[in-house]
Amino acid sequence: MTKPLPVIDMRSDTVTRPTPQMRAAMASAEVGDDVYGDDPTVNLLQEKAAALFGKEAALFVPSGTMGNAIAIKAQTVHGDEILLDAEAHSMVYELGLPGAICGVLTRSFRSERGVPDAESIPDCIHTESLHNPGTRLIVLENTHNRAGGAVVPLEVHREVRRIALEHGVKVHIDGARILNAAVATGTNPAAYAAEADTLTFCLSKGLGCPVGSVLVGSLEFIDKARRVRKMLGGGLRQAGVLAAAGIYALDNHIQRLADDHRNTATLAQLLADQPGIQPDSVTPATNMIYVTTSRPAEQVYSELEQEFGVLSNTTALHRMRFVLHLDVSSQDTIRAAEAIKTVCAR
Numbered sequence: 365m366t367k368p369l370p371v372i373d374m375r376s377d378t379v380t381r382p383t384p385q386m387r388a389a390m391a392s393a394e395v396g397d398d399v400y401g402d403d404p405t406v407n408l409l410q411e412k413a414a415a416l417f418g419k420e421a422a423l424f425v426p427s428g429t430m431g432n433a434i435a436i437k438a439q440t441v442h443g444d445e446i447l448l449d450a451e452a453h454s455m456v457y458e459l460g461l462p463g464a465i466c467g468v469l470t471r472s473f474r475s476e477r478g479v480p481d482a483e484s485i486p487d488c489i490h491t492e493s494l495h496n497p498g499t500r501l502i503v504l505e506n507t508h509n510r511a512g513g514a515v516v517p518l519e520v521h522r523e524v525r526r527i528a529l530e531h532g533v534k535v536h537i538d539g540a541r542i543l544n545a546a547v548a549t550g551t552n553p554a555a556y557a558a559e560a561d562t563l564t565f566c567l568s569k570g571l572g573c574p575v576g577s578v579l580v581g582s583l584e585f586i587d588k589a590r591r592v593r594k595m596l597g598g599g600l601r602q603a604g605v606l607a608a609a610g611i612y613a614l615d616n617h618i619q620r621l622a623d624d625h626r627n628t629a630t631l632a633q634l635l636a637d638q639p640g641i642q643p644d645s646v647t648p649a650t651n652m653i654y655v656t657t658s659r660p661a662e663q664v665y666s667e668l669e670q671e672f673g674v675l676s677n678t679t680a681l682h683r684m685r686f687v688l689h690l691d692v693s694s695q696d697t698i699r700a701a702e703a704i705k706t707v708c709a710r
Contacts, residue, residue, distance in 0.1 A: 371673040372696045377541075377624070377651060377689035380572040386612045393608035398424070398600050405604030409611050413578040416614065417563060418554030421586035424607055426598050428453075428540045428577040431564030432503070433461050434592045435536045435579060439561070440500045442467030447488050448503040449475045451510040453538055465596070469497055478511025480504065482523040489531045502528055505538040506556065507545045512685075513628075513650035515545040521559035537563040540577070544570055544650040547621045561585065570621050570651060571613035572690045575606050617690070624651040624688040627697040631686060634701035640708030652687040654679065657708055664707050672703035 373379045382390065396402035410422040425431045432454050436446060446462060448455055450472035454462060462468050473488045474481040485502065492498025502524060506516040521537075528535045537560045539545075546553045557563045562581040567573035579589055593599060600606075628648045636646045640658040657664050661678040668674040677685045686704075688697065 371675060372692060372700045373675045374686040374688065374692060374700065375675050375677050376687050377569040380569075380689050380691050382574055382609055383572065383690075385616070386572065386609050389608045389612040390605050393604040395602040395604035398603045399594070403602065403604045403607070405611065406600075406607040409607040409614075410578065412611060412614050413565075414580055416553055417557035417565075417580045419557055419563070419580040420583045422578050422580045423586050423589050423593060424600075424603060424610070425564070425577050425579055425593055426575060426600070427568075428538070428564055428566045429458050429461065430593070430596060430598050431577045431579045432458065432536070432538050433465050433596060434589045434598075435562045435564060435581075436462055436468060436501060436503070437466040438585060438588045438592050439534050439536065440466060440468050443469070443497055444500040445469045445471060445490055445497040446501040446503055447471050447473055447485065447499060447533075449473065449478070449480060449505060449508070451475070451478070451508070452503060452505045453509055453540065454503055454505075456510065468500075471499075475511075478505070478508025478514035479516050479520055480524060482520060482527060485524060485527050486531070489527075489533060499531070499533055502533055502535050503538060504535065504560070505540075507541040507548075507650050509540075509652075512644050512654045513541065513544065513648060513652040513687075515548055515649045518549070518551055518555055518559070521556060525559040534562075535560040539563045540566040541569055541650065543618055544621050544625070547619065548625055548650050567610040567613055570624060570689055571610075571617045573606070573609040573613050576610055578610070620690065621651070623694075624690065624692075625649075627651075627692060627694055628653060628686075628688045630694065631688065631697050631701050634698070635704060638705050638708065640710070641704065651689065652685060654683060654685050657682050657684060659708065659710070664704075667707045667710075668703055671707070672700075674700045674703045 413422040
């Protein structure tokens with residue numbers, strides 16, 4: 365009997381598993397009750413995150429989606445309006461939370477491959493009146509998932525921030541993969557955060573943690589965010605077991621994101637000019653690529669999984685996404701590329 369090939373899971377960087385060293389850190393974590401604010405490991409993670417992004421304070425939250433919900437709800441009131449890209453995560457993948465949870469209206473501004481057209485934003489901003497809701501918050505996503513992990517340049521953040529300050533509007537960065545952007549461009553993470561009132565980043569994606577995100581901002585904002593977190597059911601107890609993974613990741617897993625970027629570039633190059641498949645880019649910005657397939661994507665997905673143990677995501681009839689992460693080695697990348705080429709050429 366032929367031995368099954370090991371699975372190469374490229375569905376998302378959320379599928380990463382804790383390394384042995386991370387598990388050891390979790391097992392030995394000192395804990396308390398975080399709702400009372402006395403879990404020392406959670407407190408240390410929050411201090412480290414705030415320092416990394418140059419903000420006054422931080423809050424550990426169960427997920428990036430909750431982090432975005434808290435950021436929106438804590439900076440708006442029902443009936444307010446927020447601006448975000450039409451392809452943003454909060455618009456497409458969070459089950460309508462801006463309206464359902466936060467009670468705000470959403471409007472979109474123009475963007476090109478995930479990068480906002482800053483010049484279009486002033487015309488999108490509403491001044492509150494008897495007839496109009498007031499625009500209270502601009503939400504930016506960096507890196508941009510639907511744009512293939514595209515990096516929003518720092519100068520664009522600065523221009524959006526300038527416009528926001530001019531109009532009295534706050535800025536939140538959905539920075540689920542902001543550290544990918546920082547590593548890819550050699551930018552200090554605090555430089556991005558300086559152009560926003562609030563920012564959330566994920567521990568459970570490229571950093572390899574099993575659970576969690578962190579929300580950063582001012583002391584006043586984090587005090588309010590903690591109340592909103594409790595309201596949404598995000599108050600955790602002995603959460604230091606999870607926070608310890610985050611501390612280990614911040615100390616050890618940030619710079620290794622460059623390995624994922626190199627492997628993604630290798631995958632894109634190996635798939636370039638191949639029959640039956642067309643990558644969006646042969647020079648992907650970070651750790652993901654989208655491809656167009658000649659055959660239906662679901663068929664390609666099924667054959668890759670069943671015959672080669674390669675997992676991915678289908679995003680449209682002829683669209684697929686591959687995401688690289690710490691559980692996909694350079695050898696895995698090459699094996700996956702050969703499997704994809706074989707299946708797509710049929």
